[in-house]
Amino acid sequence: MGYKKPSFIENIAEKLGIIPNLHKENYQDFQDDMRHFTDEEVAQMYENFPPPEKWDNWVEYNPKVWPKKDKKTYQIVPTTCFNCESACGLTAFIDKETQEVKKFEGNPHHPGSRGRNCAKGPATINQITDPDRILFPLKRKGKRGEGEWERISWDEVLDTFAARIRKAIKEDRHNEIAYHVGRPGHEKFMNWILQGWGIDGHNSHTNICSSGARFGYNLWYGYDRPSPDHANAKFILLVSAHLESGHYFNPHAQRIIEGKMKGAKLATMDPRLSNTASMSDYWLPSYPGTEAAVLLAMALIILEEGLYNRAYLENWTNWKEYLKARHTDKEVTFENYIAAMIEEYKDFTPEFAEKESGVKAGMIVDIARQIGEAGERFASHNWRAAGASNLGGWCVARALHFLTVLTGAVGAKGGTSPNSWNKFKPTQPNSPKPQKVWNELHFPKEYPLAFFEMSQLLPHFLKEGRGKMDVYFSRVFNPVWTYPDGFTWMETLADETKFGLHAALTPTWNETAFYADFVLPMGLASERHDLNSYATHGGTWIAFRQPVLREAARRNGNPVEYTYQANPGEVWEEDEFWIELSWRIDPDGSMGIRKHFESPYRPGEKITIDEYYQYIFERVEGLTEAAKADGFTGQFAELEYMKKYGAFAIEEGESYKVNENELSEEQIKGSKVDPETDVITKDGKPIGVMIKGKAMVGFPTPSRKNEFFSQTMVDWKWPEYATPTYIKSHIHSDVLDKSKGEYVLVPTFRLPTLIHTRSGNAKWLVEISNRNPIWMHPDDAVKWGFKTGDLVKMNTDIGYFIDKVWVTQSMKPGVVACSHHIGRWRRPQDKIGNRWATNTVNIEGDGKGGWKMNTISGIKPFDSHDSDSKRIFWKDGGVHQNITHAVHPDPISGMHCWHQRVRIEVPGKDEKYGDIYVDTNKSHEIYKEWLAMSRPAPGPNGERRPLWFNRAFTPDKSEGGCYYID
Numbered sequence: 001m002g003y004k005k006p007s008f009i010e011n012i013a014e015k016l017g018i019i020p021n022l023h024k025e026n027y028q029d030f031q032d033d034m035r036h037f038t039d040e041e042v043a044q045m046y047e048n049f050p051p052p053e054k055w056d057n058w059v060e061y062n063p064k065v066w067p068k069k070d071k072k073t074y075q076i077v078p079t080t081c082f083n084c085e086s087a088c089g090l091t092a093f094i095d096k097e098t099q100e101v102k103k104f105e106g107n108p109h110h111p112g113s114r115g116r117n118c119a120k121g122p123a124t125i126n127q128i129t130d131p132d133r134i135l136f137p138l139k140r141k142g143k144r145g146e147g148e149w150e151r152i153s154w155d156e157v158l159d160t161f162a163a164r165i166r167k168a169i170k171e172d173r174h175n176e177i178a179y180h181v182g183r184p185g186h187e188k189f190m191n192w193i194l195q196g197w198g199i200d201g202h203n204s205h206t207n208i209c210s211s212g213a214r215f216g217y218n219l220w221y222g223y224d225r226p227s228p229d230h231a232n233a234k235f236i237l238l239v240s241a242h243l244e245s246g247h248y249f250n251p252h253a254q255r256i257i258e259g260k261m262k263g264a265k266l267a268t269m270d271p272r273l274s275n276t277a278s279m280s281d282y283w284l285p286s287y288p289g290t291e292a293a294v295l296l297a298m299a300l301i302i303l304e305e306g307l308y309n310r311a312y313l314e315n316w317t318n319w320k321e322y323l324k325a326r327h328t329d330k331e332v333t334f335e336n337y338i339a340a341m342i343e344e345y346k347d348f349t350p351e352f353a354e355k356e357s358g359v360k361a362g363m364i365v366d367i368a369r370q371i372g373e374a375g376e377r378f379a380s381h382n383w384r385a386a387g388a389s390n391l392g393g394w395c396v397a398r399a400l401h402f403l404t405v406l407t408g409a410v411g412a413k414g415g416t417s418p419n420s421w422n423k424f425k426p427t428q429p430n431s432p433k434p435q436k437v438w439n440e441l442h443f444p445k446e447y448p449l450a451f452f453e454m455s456q457l458l459p460h461f462l463k464e465g466r467g468k469m470d471v472y473f474s475r476v477f478n479p480v481w482t483y484p485d486g487f488t489w490m491e492t493l494a495d496e497t498k499f500g501l502h503a504a505l506t507p508t509w510n511e512t513a514f515y516a517d518f519v520l521p522m523g524l525a526s527e528r529h530d531l532n533s534y535a536t537h538g539g540t541w542i543a544f545r546q547p548v549l550r551e552a553a554r555r556n557g558n559p560v561e562y563t564y565q566a567n568p569g570e571v572w573e574e575d576e577f578w579i580e581l582s583w584r585i586d587p588d589g590s591m592g593i594r595k596h597f598e599s600p601y602r603p604g605e606k607i608t609i610d611e612y613y614q615y616i617f618e619r620v621e622g623l624t625e626a627a628k629a630d631g632f633t634g635q636f637a638e639l640e641y642m643k644k645y646g647a648f649a650i651e652e653g654e655s656y657k658v659n660e661n662e663l664s665e666e667q668i669k670g671s672k673v674d675p676e677t678d679v680i681t682k683d684g685k686p687i688g689v690m691i692k693g694k695a696m697v698g699f700p701t702p703s704r705k706n707e708f709f710s711q712t713m714v715d716w717k718w719p720e721y722a723t724p725t726y727i728k729s730h731i732h733s734d735v736l737d738k739s740k741g742e743y744v745l746v747p748t749f750r751l752p753t754l755i756h757t758r759s760g761n762a763k764w765l766v767e768i769s770n771r772n773p774i775w776m777h778p779d780d781a782v783k784w785g786f787k788t789g790d791l792v793k794m795n796t797d798i799g800y801f802i803d804k805v806w807v808t809q810s811m812k813p814g815v816v817a818c819s820h821h822i823g824r825w826r827r828p829q830d831k832i833g834n835r836w837a838t839n840t841v842n843i844e845g846d847g848k849g850g851w852k853m854n855t856i857s858g859i860k861p862f863d864s865h866d867s868d869s870k871r872i873f874w875k876d877g878g879v880h881q882n883i884t885h886a887v888h889p890d891p892i893s894g895m896h897c898w899h900q901r902v903r904i905e906v907p908g909k910d911e912k913y914g915d916i917y918v919d920t921n922k923s924h925e926i927y928k929e930w931l932a933m934s935r936p937a938p939g940p941n942g943e944r945r946p947l948w949f950n951r952a953f954t955p956d957k958s959e960g961g962c963y964y965i966d
């Protein structure tokens with residue numbers, strides 16, 4: 001952004017005050033280069049955001065009546081965005097007269113987002129004012145799925161669920177209670193609740209999202225997510241579109257651009273010319289599933305050309321273990337390690353990688369050399385994308401981290417750290433002990449290495465009679481729509497013998513809520529409490545999502561007891577709901593549950609929400625001092641500081657190379673060093689490793705180093721993948737029959753303006769993006785005679801969907817793609833909801849597993865309190881593609897492999913846009929085919945899962961306990 005000379009017309013308009021004068025001297029004085037300014041200076045420049053001392057009484061003109069100068073007085077309350085995991089800072093502008101939230105802007109005091117947001121942040125205002133939102137708790141009338149609802153009280157909800165859960169726990173049916181989460185984001189809160197109940201009841205969406213990448217990273221260094229330090233990098237390699245829509249995308253995007261402004265080169269591997277690829281110096285349009293081959297070819301070049309970081313490899317990889325296990329004939333020397341790796345990857349020539357991927361060999365060589373030259377300042381990221389798409393997708397993150405290891409960029413400034421180094425971990429009051437039960441509906445024996453719960457298989461497990469869900473909470477979670485195989489979800493959710501009592505906790509109507517018994521309205525970004533902390537850069541921060549009207553009421557001297565008393569309707573926030581429910585399950589404390597939810601400050605009494613957060617905040621390093629410096633000195637000083645600013649920087653970029661931290665004398669006391677491996681143990685547990693005579697903390701792996709060689713993979717029956725490798729995927733070109741019109745469909749990419757199903761109630765976002773056509777290269781379109789807008793029939797392994805073609809050179813030839821998020825629906829009998837985004841559809845089952853869906857009508861204008869609802873101009877709500885996908889669980893990581901083999905056809909003359917057909921018998925057969933690829937537990941010593949692997953809501957690990965198979 002820079003100074004632009006005003007045109008003649010602008011000049012006059014500015015002088016007459018018709019438009020604001022943007023050309024005043026020094027108005028925007030930062031046209032040269034923002035990187036010379038500190039974060040605070042940049043924040044100040046951001047249009048002179050109101051200073052915090054004026055947040056309780058901020059006056060500005062009402063833009064809607066400009067040029068009339070109508071003054072409005074606002075109270076500004078910070079919170080965080082709930083629309084993706086980044087949790088960027090928001091500030092709510094509350095009209096002081098009406099106590100209504102009027103708009104959201106960024107929060108310059110938030111260290112991750114620094115005042116900036118993507119389109120989805122400010123669109124929170126659409127979500128809270130959506131005419132179709134759910135405002136009161138509802139209970140179904142009639143049969144499940146029939147669409148009839150009645151309003152009930154929170155008391156009835158709580159008593160119903162408390163009684164049912166109490167009974168299940170007392171009857172030792174702990175595994176029949178589950179909480180299934182889509183959008184997480186309240187750090188450790190649900191561990192506290194569910195482990196307080198003593199159940200293994202957490203289920204998440206992670207195996208349809210990020211498990212593949214997590215598994216690949218974890219095998220290397222015991223951390224499952226990367227934290228790239230883009231702003232200080234020299235070379236950035238992104239697998240997929242992280243600049244526009246990946247995890248932590250707005251905080252990352254601003255730092256990727258900062259890195260570029262300082263001279264970093266950016267490369268993007270993606271079969272689509274995404275917005276990210278178009279901003280890159282290099283676009284590598286790899287054939288889906290071949291990314292690991294390209295990365296291993298780069299590794300070979302770095303090894304052969306001596307571009308690796310010798311000291312790092314020597315100190316921080318388990319090369320001795322590798323040579324001893326795999327090259328018994330060789331002397332254990334570093335030179336032999338390098339020679340063995342070159343031998344191991346000798347087939348991964350640039351030419352081989354080009355043959356597999358289509359990426360030019362010359363470009364692979366060029367990028368490999370630049371990565372080698374960048375050395376420690378090599379930042380990279382893979383999250384969903386390739387890691388979430390292919391059989392063996394986890395190999396992509398593993399191969400990518402290989403480059404990070406070779407260059408010594410692990411945890412370096414400008415490199416890529418483990419995300420835990422940049423993330424805060426809360427200490428909770430009355431923390432429960434790990435549960436003593438293991439739920440095989442979440443972690444079945446067949447998938448002992450699965451990085452998260454096998455949630456995509458839950459309906460198949462229930463169909464097979466492996467168990468039932470007596471009490472099931474779906475929380476901001478919509479598997480009928482978001483997951484593959486949605487008709488199988490519908491069949492099981494409708495069956496009361498499989499799901500006994502189902503509550504959908506959701507801010508908005510969704511396709512899964514239609515099959516619930518209770519629909520419980522939960523708060524949006526400005527209506528709930530959550531603690532956030534994410535690895536957005538080389539630094540650590542916390543943020544406080546808070547119900548802004550409740551906070552405004554407190555500031556104005558009208559405090560409320562429960563958040564729903566301040567929120568619209570009776571929209572509650574979850575923390576209070578779960579505390580209240582826990583209290584009612586065990587009203588007299590006899591079950592040992594209630595004690596976890598007692599106040600740490602008022603023994604025997606129920607904890608309040610303020611007490612819960614104060615307990616955490618008073619343990620945050622530096623926050624007490626910051627609060628004091630700001631004048632807060634009372635019992636809730638730290639909480640008051642967080643309520644005021646919404647965020648706090650715990651540290652601002654000192655957390656590099658944490659593995660080199662030396663153990664303290666206290667830690668070393670009583671420890672032992674293994675002479676063979678140099679691993680330091682204490683009380684039988686590894687705590688560090690000797691490096692060049694120093695006791696360092698290392699990484700949380702068995703060797704305390706990066707594990708090039710994984711004995712874990714050997715022990716758990718996958719010796720062929722003991723070192724970083726490439727697995728030909730389920731959609732490799734060798735397995736597609738082009739003569740039959742088979743293609744690979746990339747169904748995973750996000751649009752920057754939408755977020756799964758949650759943006760369906762945000763009019764601005766849906767106005768921007770409302771269709772999901774099939775991206776097709778012109779060469780492929782010519783073969784089929786397609787032009788943009790023509791209908792295409794996409795046959796999957798279990799059915800088909802009919803979509804429209806978009807002919808574009810942005811797609812790699814031979815590959816087609818369809819965006820996520822779009823194709824939302826409701827049936828005629830359903831409660832109206834998300835009318836900005838939903839088609840009305842008809843669904844018919846034949847009673848034998850065959851299901852048809854067809855569109856009755858598209859999106860239409862409607863009457864409501866929002867006059868924009870009459871101005872809807874878009875009609876086409878897209879097509880629901882995921883429902884036609886079979887489940888494809890990777891046999892190792894457990895990740896659903898999203899890419900589909902599709903057979904393209906020209907539709908018959910009676911087939912229409914939006915038509916869908918699925919056979920759920922076929923989907924169950926395919927589930928079994930993939931299940932047969934698994935290699936079940938137990939592993940060594942009867943373990944269900946490697947003890948050093950993290951697990952969500954880790955159960956008790958005592959020997960002979962639930963972590964072991966009898």
Ligand code: SF4
Pocket residue numbers: 081082083084085086087088113116117118119120121122248249250251
């Ligand atoms: S990146 Fe956008 S959607 Fe995600 S938290 Fe930030 S503002 Fe919200």
